[in-house]
Amino acid sequence: MDNKHETYMQRAIDLARSGMESGAGGPFGCVIVKDNEIIAEGWNKVTSTNDPTAHAEVTAIRIACEQLGSFQLEGCVIYTSCEPCPMCLGAIYWARPEAVYYGCDKVDAAAIAFDDQFIYDEIDAPIHARTIPFQQIAQNEAIAVFQAWADKIDKTKY
């Protein structure tokens, strides 16, 4: 194991601990590295900021993108103290970093009652079989805006 990776991961783990101890939220930390430099640090702030999306990875991704002035994490590596939940995994794919290193895995997370597996199962479930009811309405009205996007000339793709 390259010692550099261990060092960055240890920082993510330290942030997980300090965030938890300060009452910011759950025991999760994350750093984002570009060109051998930490450009963003995040830790879970869900309960202290009333933001269910303020997971360590989402928080760090937002900061890193702000630092870079880009909505893409080109050439960046994410170190997160735990395997990303489905929300963070989605955020990672939208941000497109080069690689992800994680410490604990989802089995470890489930053991302390962070059961991401429930969400993984719901994502895979047929839409009518989910515990939160999902219903499609007004599809034609909604598609009209998609058509306008398709026809739009001056758009920034992402």
Place this chain on the structure above:
Amino acid sequence: MDNKHETYMQRAIDLARSGMESGAGGPFGCVIVKDNEIIAEGWNKVTSTNDPTAHAEVTAIRIACEQLGSFQLEGCVIYTSCEPCPMCLGAIYWARPEAVYYGCDKVDAAAIAFDDQFIYDEIDAPIHARTIPFQQIAQNEAIAVFQAWADKIDKTKY
């Protein structure tokens, strides 16, 4: 179809269009309703704010939770102009609203080059087979913080 649902969805669709036309980002809008009142409105702001997590649903969830002073959307209904991507779906499960109504579906989204299916496929792929490399390191060091969380008495669960 209850006309009330159509009215809220139309507002989400209008936000999708105005956000797109103003150059905020992609053609996606969302409103969150509690007790027959819109408490939050969101639209995609990814490219204008350099935030890959600034999808319509995530934006609206953040605002609604701030309004409610809670990290849970108890008794709330989400109206989104398009079926949520995996990131937003994760955010929705963490926020736990009562129901979700959507306009376009992921097939419609793929037709205008928003291919969420790629992310769905990656989530289901074995971790070593993903296009972004994921690697586990320092699991023992990371688990120590999880153990500290398990032992912590004064914690806010979520």
